[in-house]
Amino acid sequence: MKALRCNAFGPIDTLQVQDIPSPSPAAGEVLVDVHAASINFPDALMVQGLYQVKPPVPFTPGAELAGVVSAVGEGVTQVKVGDRVACSTGTGAFAEQAIAQASRVIPLPEDMDYAAGASFVLVYGTSLHALKTIGKLQPGETLLVLGAAGGVGIAAIEIAKAMGARVIAAASSEEKRALAKQAGADETVDYTQPEWRREVERLTQGEGADVVYDAVGGAYAEPALRATAWRGRYLVVGFAAGDIPKLPLNLALLKERAILGVFWGAAMARDPAQLRTDLQQLADWFKAGLVKPPVTERVGLADAASAIARLASRQAMGKIVVLPRG
Known part of the structure; x- marks a missing residue:
């Protein structure tokens, strides 16, 4: 073969x-x-x-x-x-x-x-695990998605909307932001701009996002953590920007933010039953037209x-x- x-x-x-x-x-x-x-x-x-x-x-x-x-x-x-x-x-x-x-x-x-x-399986499984099991995203909360036009980014947007959340999509070009909007994002921001986190704060009435889904890392990570709300959850999903960021831990302290790692493959190897449950949920959402x-x-x-x-x-x-x- x-x-x-x-x-x-x-x-x-x-x-x-x-x-x-x-x-x-x-x-x-x-x-x-x-x-x-x-x-x-x-x-x-x-x-x-x-x-x-x-x-x-x-x-x-x-x-x-x-x-x-x-x-x-x-x-x-x-x-x-x-x-x-x-x-x-x-x-x-x-x-x-x-x-x-x-x-x-x-x-x-x-x-x-x-x-x-x-x-x-992989991108939707990762995003559902991140948002439901690790991030505990709730209906009515605001999710900020970095790298929103990529595979896991689109999956995170669709899953968050299926879970009843509001979504702010961060991407680097007008074309990418349009794709995120098409996937269901409520708002978009251009995270190539120097003060882009201020736009996230504006869109959340100064509070910040309840959950941040970061599959990008690099220089985008610290502004995203700063744009996380009081007791918000910052999800470390990956490092598409190439660099693993070194975050100032005082940013976690100042607003009692939680920095949470997401390693879907290892988690599912430890708990195959959860994998089957998550995949069935995703299949049901697909049949209902909520994810594509x-x-x-x-x-x-x-x-x-x-x-x-x-x-x-x-x-x-x-x-x-x-x-x-x-």
Whole structure:
């Protein structure tokens, strides 16, 4: 089968499409014929050796996919050969076939195509975990989303609206802010402006946001923390800006703010039952039209490396999907 391979940690443009043997599922695993796999920011970090998880090389990147089950391992009863599924894999998705843990596989909701299914589990799972379990977002509260036009940003906007919150979307261009508005954001701010947090304060009558969803980090983090309300919750989701910020802890003290880390993959490995509950909630919201994965581009395996590089440089919006079968 064909797969995009990382043979050594390094520049993204060294990734190669190669022929490798098809894998076989072990106990508790399923083999999926991959019809679509989406690109996520951790994919770009992982192939460069910059992610907190470093798989042994060579490996096939790609953390989430949708397709059809072609084989099941011993003990797997919740899915069968021929089922349409979506799943989170960690690695391996940018290939014609991939292995997934059966506990991380869900039936593809009716009316959801493979491209949307491949953009569903990781980003929506992360955002729901962040907002519900960690951030405890409540109806009527205000959420500030940084990087609002990216995959997790759009997911956070849609989920927050489904939970009854007000959303302020922060993004760097008019086009990105328009996409955030289309996803349901109530207000937008341009966080490339020097005093952008003042706009957040204006939009919240001087109080600040109750919850901040920060998947960007870098120089944006401190203003976002300063724009957090009394006893607000600042969610550390990722560092798309490239730099891990060093935040002045007096900012937490001054308004009794909570700085909370979000590591969806590790949390779901510890609590698979919560994963199933969250994914069922997301599937129900999809059926109700409350969430819709924002697929903006589709590429083949040959163009996957350049698409990963564009995402890494923050030139992409929404979700880019790889179609390994053409």
